[in-house]
Amino acid sequence: MSTLRPNSSDSRATSIPLINISRSPSPFQRRHSDSNPASETDEDDWGDYPASSRRSLLPEDDYKMTGWRALLYQGGFGQWLFTTQIGWSIFVGVLVLWLGGCGIGLILMNRIILWSAYLKDNYTSHTKLMVLIAGVYKFPYPLTTTLFELLIAHCFILLSAYITRWVSPWLTSAGVSAMIAPSRPLQPQTSSPGFRGQQKNLGTLGSIARWTSSFSGGIAGGGLFEFDMAVVKQVLPVAIIFVAKVSLSNLSFAYAQLPIYMMARIGIVPLSLIFTSFLNGASHRVSTLSSTLCATLTLLVATCRSNTHFNWESIVAGVFSSIFVALYPVQLSRTYKSLVASLVPQGELIGSFPTSNAPADYSGSREEARAYWRLLHYTSLLSIMILTPIVFLSGEITHMSRNCYILDVFFHWLMVLCGGCGSWAVFYSTIALTRATSPLTTSFLFIPRAAFLLPIMSGFKMPNYAWVGIGMCWASCAWFVLGRRREGRPLERLR
Template sequence: MASTRDVEMSRVDEDRETFLPPPAQQRRSTETNYPPALVATVVAFYFIISLAVVFLNKFILSSSEYKFPYPLFVTWFQLLAALGLLVAWAYLGQYKKLFSIIPPYEFDFNIAKRVAPLTVVYVLMLAFNNLCLQYVEVTFYQVARSLSIHFSILFTYIILKKKTSTAAIGACAIVFLGFVIGSYGEINFSWEGLLYGVGSSAFVALYGIYVQKSLAIVDNNQWRLLHYNTTLAILILLPMVVLSGELTEIMNNVQFLDEFGFWLLMTVTAATGFGINIAMFLQVKYTSALTNTISGTAKACVQTMLAAVIFKNPISVTNGIGILLALFGSGYYGYIRYKERVSR
């Protein structure tokens, strides 16, 4: 669930790994000039909803009065809530044009079997993502997961046999340098968080490639794919929650399961996760590919600054340099890929 930039371009967007990218070919060959106020509103909505996804997840996992360090269960609950919202939105779409972007819910077992490999990658991506967020500060979150670009290039070459330009590889070198320097300078460094971040990056890259391969199964309709992916992810992740011991620990150790405030926080967080689908759809429809690239990079910068203020995350000089390099390299990579596409 991310923007309709092509899969490699979507690597520069922070939250794209949690959300399904629509097919790149849906973008019109000629961009429509929409009113600046509309474009600004759409970008602002994307900023707010995507920042909320990261901060609310961090808040639940390690910072709130309802501290709930069970990332697999949190992910499973969010998927369950997202499926409910998806079905409700699709139902309303049959009667209200405003909601008509999502087709009626469907689940065909034969199609589901073909989508299943994508869902396995999707589940692992979500799990590693929330595990990373649990162990690292939000200021370091961007750096810990910045290698998704590198894995994308690697897997694209291995699986799709596509080469990457020298300029794009140069941008990746800047990101990697930022990753190393930022990791070295991180004050609250966590090997677990770093490893989960690298794992998340790898599955983000694989997910993008598998989405490209899977869209044809559902006639290149990203919303139909979302139906199958979300449903299968719920079924696959539930045994992982049980086998990990999280469910037992929750039942034995958590004292606030009967509190309305806790479930409200969990539901709001899940709703923002679903909302990013709508935000991405609107941003792709009403803005250009270049605007998407700039927006994603700017959002990552704002996210880092807000994290330092809200969570009081300490940032050393070395860590700050690493963060800036990773952000600059990611943005530069996105710009290069954009220029390469428009010049074809």
């Protein structure tokens, strides 16, 4: 027995393991390591096995869809929309038509709400469509109407943010994930991830508590009442300009006829040329200057009327509102760029970085999406906070409580609701169009909108010189569009 049993020292020297348990290749597919999620390949985990043997039990990753499926499921829609000339032209055209149409609808709603008092006392031939409305009620409170519309618009912004989160899987697969509102607040770079117990389901009451305690959700991801002082300091100037713009515009519109209202605001485009040159450092070509000034002059010819009654209060309010209307897109662009710069860590580049599971996305980076929704949230919230004390100090609330007897009329609140919906659409798309094109393009929309409204609100009864001015105004608008299209570059916004 002693000859058959080797001692321990001999066994250490002569024994050879049959299986190397430290590095045994498995016949089954191994899971991708989470330690390096940014890596696009997993050759280190798989050794030297061919790709066909290790992917035999998985769906084909290299399968290419065609037709509309590629647009919706492989990011083809975003790639086509933001990297091709025709896609970018359609995107900008849809924004222009949407903003212009919503602006026309908002003017009509405000005319129904604010002009009832004038129509009841001074009925004229160009208001035959409003005979019933003029005899039902009168609500001559422009500041209160503006506050109601801002409150309704803020609710619609909140709803639109949650809608983008609900449809986020489809938006991500289509390659337009920059439309999705952030669902969580911005975490600092030095913060460490929490324990697993902090991510547990809190139930309905817990979700509502987190939603209202500035923890998550809301419009910009920081909760319903998100209020960061650093962001407030950045957005406060544009909020002040926005409040002055809408308040003075409604004050002028409430006490002036439409041609006088348009004539008082005729300087919007020339002022926008000045502001974009001095504040943004933009250089305008000769075609841009010629088309904008020609459109302004021809619109002035179309709005001139003889024997038109007006008061100086509406003229002064319209002139000052034109200053803030021209300054608003310029300040929007500056504020948006500062928000993006504050969100990008120092030393990093702005860009979308798709993971291995998501399709390529050309709609924008995470920082751009968060800056857009932050600008929406803080501008709307600060505007409401600024305008509320102004409404009470103006005395409209006291006068309305004593002399207004239509607060229980359903049709009145329906019109106010429609006006709030129009305010949301204009507010939402103004920022989108300014970000996609330029402040000058956003301000120039005043010209075709006025040229479209003047014949309709006049019942198509205008002098011959007015019709000539309208025709030349539309020709100047086409000239402006052709010039901007030659100058435009679809990828400039991504640089």
